[in-house]
Amino acid sequence: MNLERYSRQILFSGIGEKGQKRLLESSITLIGCGGLGCVIANNLARGGVGRIKIVDKDMVELSDLQRQILFNEEDAKNKSPKARVAVEKLRGINSSIQLEAKVCEVEPRNIENLIEGSHLVLDATDNMKTRFLINEACVKNKIPWIYGGVFGSMGMSMTVVPEKTPCLTCVFGEFPSFPELGTIPLINAAPIIIASWQTTEALKILVGDENLNPDLIYLDLWPGSFRRIKIKRRKDCPTCIERKFGLLEPGKK
Ligand SMILES: [Zn+2]
Numbered sequence: 178m179n180l181e182r183y184s185r186q187i188l189f190s191g192i193g194e195k196g197q198k199r200l201l202e203s204s205i206t207l208i209g210c211g212g213l214g215c216v217i218a219n220n221l222a223r224g225g226v227g228r229i230k231i232v233d234k235d236m237v238e239l240s241d242l243q244r245q246i247l248f249n250e251e252d253a254k255n256k257s258p259k260a261r262v263a264v265e266k267l268r269g270i271n272s273s274i275q276l277e278a279k280v281c282e283v284e285p286r287n288i289e290n291l292i293e294g295s296h297l298v299l300d301a302t303d304n305m306k307t308r309f310l311i312n313e314a315c316v317k318n319k320i321p322w323i324y325g326g327v328f329g330s331m332g333m334s335m336t337v338v339p340e341k342t343p344c345l346t347c348v349f350g351e352f353p354s355f356p357e358l359g360t361i362p363l364i365n366a367a368p369i370i371i372a373s374w375q376t377t378e379a380l381k382i383l384v385g386d387e388n389l390n391p392d393l394i395y396l397d398l399w400p401g402s403f404r405r406i407k408i409k410r411r412k413d414c415p416t417c418i419e420r421k422f423g424l425l426e427p428g429k430k
Contacts, residue, residue: 178201180194180197182225182271183197183224183225186224191380191381191384191386192380192384195384196380196384196385197225199383199384199385200224200225200226200227200380200383200384201225201226201227201274202227203226203227203228203296203297203383204226204227204228204229204230204294204295204296205221205226205228205229205230205295205296205297205298205299205379205383206230206232206291206292206295206297206298206299207221207229207230207231207232207298207299207301208232208233208283208291208298208299208300208301208302208307208311209232209233209300209301209302209303209307210231210232210233210235210245210247210259210260210263210301211233211235211241211244211245211259211301211303211368212241212244212245212301212327212363212365212367212368212369212372213300213301213325213327213368213371213372213375214231214233214245214259214263214299214301214372215244215245215246215247215248215263215372216246216368216369216372216373216376217299217301217325217372217375217376217379218231218247218263218267219246219247219267219270220372220373220376221299221376221379222267222270222271222274222276223270223271224376224380225271225273225274226274226379226383227274227275228274228275228276228277229267229274229275229276229277230276230277230278230279230291230295231260231263231264231276231277231278231279232260232279232281232283232291233258233259233260233263233279233280234258234280234281234282235258235259236256236257236258236259237252237253237255237256237257237258237259237262238253238256239253241253241259243363243365244363244365244368244369245259246369247262247263247266247267248262248263258278258280260278260279260280261278261280263278264276264277264278279291283302283307283310283311284310285310285424285425285427288310288311288314288425289314289317289318289425292314292315292318292320293318295320296320296321296382296383297320297321297322297323297379297382297383298311298314298315298320298321298322298323299322299323299325299375299376299379300322300323300324300325300326300375301325301372301375303361304355304358305349305353305355306355308324308326308345309345309346309352309424310424310425312337312344312345312346312416313416313422313423313424313425314422314425315337315339316337316339316344316416316417316420316422317420317422317425319339319340320339321336321337321338321339321382322337323335323336323337323375323378323379323382324336324337324345325368325371325372325374325375326371327363327367327368327371328358328361328362328363328367329361329362329363329364329367329399330364330366330367330397330398330399331367331395331396331397331398332367332368332370332371332374332395332396332397332398333371333393333394333395333396334371334374334375334378334393334394335348335392335393335394335408336378336382336389336390336391338382338389339417340417342389342391342410343408343409343410343411343414343417344410344414344416344417345416346411346414346415346416346417347408347409347410347411347414347416347417348393348408351415351416351423352423352424364398364399366398367398370396370398371396374394378390391407391408392405392406392407392408393405393406393408394406
């Protein structure tokens with residue numbers, strides 16, 4: 178196997194040749210291919226993650242081009258499905274990895290199939306409801322996942338490793354009601370930075386580095402602020418302690 182294309186990150190001590198080989202044997206599912214998802218897919222495909230599944234139900238629109246780096250005017254004109262366009266573009270960038278597009282909504286009935294066999298799930302969605310579903314499915318199936326969210330010039334991220342770190346319910350409580358935000362304000366650097374934070378955590382998980390970031394991180398680029406928020410596992414967390422999955426299995430008590 179020729180690893181020349183990855184030579185710069187092989188020189189990086191956190192990865193090395195052994196880490197690179199692990200990346201090439203890794204499989205991830207990316208949920209969402211918008212502002213965050215395009216950067217995540219781009220970084221991980223160029224970095225040589227061996228199998229990448231991209232899930233998104235939406236079509237490319239003109240207003241996406243401000244920040245969704247894998248799409249162009251032609252894609253917006255054709256209203257092409259984001260997941261499919263992303264896979265086509267990335268095949269031209271790295272033909273030695275496996276890429277798969279799933280043009281569908283992520284729902285309780287399909288999420289466990291979508292993430293099956295993945296070493297890691299990346300959240301690049303734009304709503305908390307889907308994130309709570311990802312949290313339940315990943316905790317239930319013991320698959321690590323990385324939360325990312327953006328608004329305006331702000332962004333947040335957290336790494337969830339089931340049975341080791343707090344989960345999304347530990348942070349926000351059980352099914353909190355979040356307002357439907359509709360079309361949100363956004364500068365393009367916010368998703369680019371948060372997605373890059375997520376892909377760095379992803380590389381660490383995939384190469385087996387134990388030094389994951391334990392905090393919820395929050396940054397606001399406009400004033401230039403960065404905070405780490407310490408989160409503890411809730412002793413009575415219904416999701417990661419009691420293992421009740423109310424979104425996935427709504428009928429079950
Ligand atoms: Zn929890």
